[in-house]
Structure formats: C-alpha cells, structure tokens
Amino acid sequence: MTVVLVDLTSAELAQRWPSMIALFADAMVENYGVSPAEAAAEAERQTDELLPAGVHTAGQLLRKGMDGDDEVGFLWISLPGTTYDTMAWIAEVSVRADRRSRGYGSAMLRAGEADLVERGVRRVGLHVFGVNTGARRLYRRLGYQVLAQLRTRPVGAPQTTVELEPMSEPEYAARLSEVVERHPVALTRDPLAPAARAREVARVLAPQGVDSPNVFLRHAVSGGRPVGWIWFSLPGPHRPGTGAIHYLTIDEPYRRRGLGRALLAAAEAEYARHDVGRLGLWIAGPDAGRFADALGLEVSSEQLVKDL
Missing domain, CATH: 3.40.630.30 (Gcn5-related N-acetyltransferase (GNAT))
Known part of the structure; x- marks a missing residue:
C-alpha cells in the first residue's frame, strides 16, 4: 500500500x-x-x-x-x-x-x-x-508518547479538611515564579518550550492575575496553616461543562498526609457551588498520573508527542 x-x-x-x-x-x-x-x-x-x-x-x-x-x-x-x-x-x-x-x-x-x-x-x-x-x-x-492528560470526573459533594483562602498579587507572583523555575511543563505542556513560555501561558489563563474573572488562585490552609496552593478556573469555551484545575501542589513539609486529595476536594466543592458538572485536572508525569488514578479521574483527553 x-x-x-x-x-x-x-x-x-x-x-x-x-x-x-x-x-x-x-x-x-x-x-x-x-x-x-x-x-x-x-x-x-x-x-x-x-x-x-x-x-x-x-x-x-x-x-x-x-x-x-x-x-x-x-x-x-x-x-x-x-x-x-x-x-x-x-x-x-x-x-x-x-x-x-x-x-x-x-x-x-x-x-x-x-x-x-x-x-x-x-x-x-x-x-x-x-x-x-x-x-x-x-x-x-x-x-507517540504521553505529554499531558486531562483527567476528569463528575463533580460530587465532597468533604474536605482544607480551606481555600485568596492570594494577594505578590503571593501569586512568588508562587508562579516557583512553577516557572521548577515545573514549567505544568503550564506549557511542552518540555522543549522555554521557561518564559510558562509565563505567557499564565497571562492567558489569568490575564488579570488574582482579579481574573472565573479564575481561582487560592492558598490551601489546613489547621490554620498554609500548606500549598491551587489554581483552577470555571468552564470556558474550549471545554464547556468542565472546570479545569491548572495546577495544585502541597508544600514539601506537608506531603504524604492526604492533603493533596483534600485540596482537590476543596476545589470540587467550589465547582459544586457554581453548578459545574465536571472537574478536570491537567497532569504531566507518572507521579501525577498515579495521583489521578487514586482519585478515580478518568482520561478525558491526552496530548501525545513523537520525535521524528
């Protein structure tokens, strides 16, 4: 043929x-x-x-x-x-x-x-x-190999021990710098892209920083202490009906305590308050994949790449 x-x-x-x-x-x-x-x-x-x-x-x-x-x-x-x-x-x-x-x-x-x-x-x-x-x-x-996946599930009515508190603009700038320096692929979904590309993506996802409409940039607080942060948004035109969690992390001293699961549940509760039908989590890498599997998040879509 x-x-x-x-x-x-x-x-x-x-x-x-x-x-x-x-x-x-x-x-x-x-x-x-x-x-x-x-x-x-x-x-x-x-x-x-x-x-x-x-x-x-x-x-x-x-x-x-x-x-x-x-x-x-x-x-x-x-x-x-x-x-x-x-x-x-x-x-x-x-x-x-x-x-x-x-x-x-x-x-x-x-x-x-x-x-x-x-x-x-x-x-x-x-x-x-x-x-x-x-x-x-x-x-x-x-x-072709997996570059990134969007994992989703229906929004439920979760219980959580994590509270979400608003960030100031300087606090967001500091957190964004950490992502750009340590894990830019979480935003670019392209390991060959320069780190500066992560900042360009951030400006698209949150054009007005912490004041961006339908965007949540929040501290994760447990037991009165900040333990991490999360960045998520309400559904947009490209994925109507599905809210997107762009980034979440638990700070190193507080990991392996179930706080990542609780943080995602806090975002899910916010989606429920806004009548969003599904939550989506963008992941890149095997550790993130195992986290998504443990939470029952199914592969909704994936981006694959091949070197020629």
Whole structure:
C-alpha cells in the first residue's frame, strides 16, 4: 500500500467541513458532557478560528489520503508556530468508514511525518479524546508518547479538611515564579518550550492575575496553616461543562498526609457551588498520573508527542 497526500481544494474543504464539525462536536458531547447544540457551536467557532482563510491559511496543511485513485482519508497538520512553537500538530486524522481497519490511518500518519522531516520539522504532537481507545493504541504503536492528560470526573459533594483562602498579587507572583523555575511543563505542556513560555501561558489563563474573572488562585490552609496552593478556573469555551484545575501542589513539609486529595476536594466543592458538572485536572508525569488514578479521574483527553 502506498498512500500519497494531496492538498485539498477550497471546494473539497467546503464539502468536508460539515463532517469535520460533526466529528469534533460528537467528541465534545461524549467527553465534556455538553449539549449537542453547544458542542456544534463551539466546534464551528474553534475550526473557524484555526482556518480563517480555509485551505490557504498559513501554516495549515489540509490533505486527502490517496491510494491510487481511491480517496481513503483526511489529514490536517498545523506547522510549528501555529498551535505550538516547538512542534507540528496533527489537528485531525480520519479514515473513510468503508476503508477502516486496513492500515490507512497508519499510512497517512507516516506520510505526514515524512513530509514534516523534509520540511525540517523534528517533532510532532497530537490530541486524542479518552474514549477513542483504538486511536490511542494506534498512536502508541507508532511511537507517540504521553505529554499531558486531562483527567476528569463528575463533580460530587465532597468533604474536605482544607480551606481555600485568596492570594494577594505578590503571593501569586512568588508562587508562579516557583512553577516557572521548577515545573514549567505544568503550564506549557511542552518540555522543549522555554521557561518564559510558562509565563505567557499564565497571562492567558489569568490575564488579570488574582482579579481574573472565573479564575481561582487560592492558598490551601489546613489547621490554620498554609500548606500549598491551587489554581483552577470555571468552564470556558474550549471545554464547556468542565472546570479545569491548572495546577495544585502541597508544600514539601506537608506531603504524604492526604492533603493533596483534600485540596482537590476543596476545589470540587467550589465547582459544586457554581453548578459545574465536571472537574478536570491537567497532569504531566507518572507521579501525577498515579495521583489521578487514586482519585478515580478518568482520561478525558491526552496530548501525545513523537520525535521524528
């Protein structure tokens, strides 16, 4: 089998557009628990934002996979400098329903990777929803490794021994500096990104610092003592229905006492007060994965990466 990637025309993109939106929207409904109408509107908004000039959008490669005269699928790759500065990003790979289980998905990915190498790109990443177990297995077989995961669960009514207290702007600045110096990948989700990139992400997530709307930057207090901190936000357009915990940590002297679990429960209680349906925790690294497993947080989505 030899699969060749051929650029889409504007007419072909227009024909494919409804199925692209539907595929994205269906995944959001299944993973984020939003209504089909909300998911369709958000899928349309995000895709419009990524492709303002359609097939002529700079840095976006929209190709159909051809096996001879047979169109077998679709591959969309964003070049470095669009989604990520340090790597290309596979925005979508799909195989025609009647051509699946024949190796075409692997063949299109390999063809796309070969094209990236010719362009001088040495790293590529992608996103996959947790329920798409077949695709997750495929990407691992092809050498992709987990970069970060969004773990989620429904919001309950937890009991907690940790209280959340507001931070001052100087206190937030000091805590953010610790993250930038020691664990920038928690914000960048890219180990090759410079530490300064973590500050750029922080400005996007909390543009007004401690006064940012729908953002909670809080001390964790137990027994009257500050024992750590947490950064979380209410649902936004990219993940409607799911609140995101961007960062949490317990300070070294207080670890291994169950306070991490209690801190997450405190954030969960805040979500319950705001009628948020699901909580999400971004994790990177095996220790964070074990913590998420112990809390019953399922893989909602994951970002994978491969060196070419």
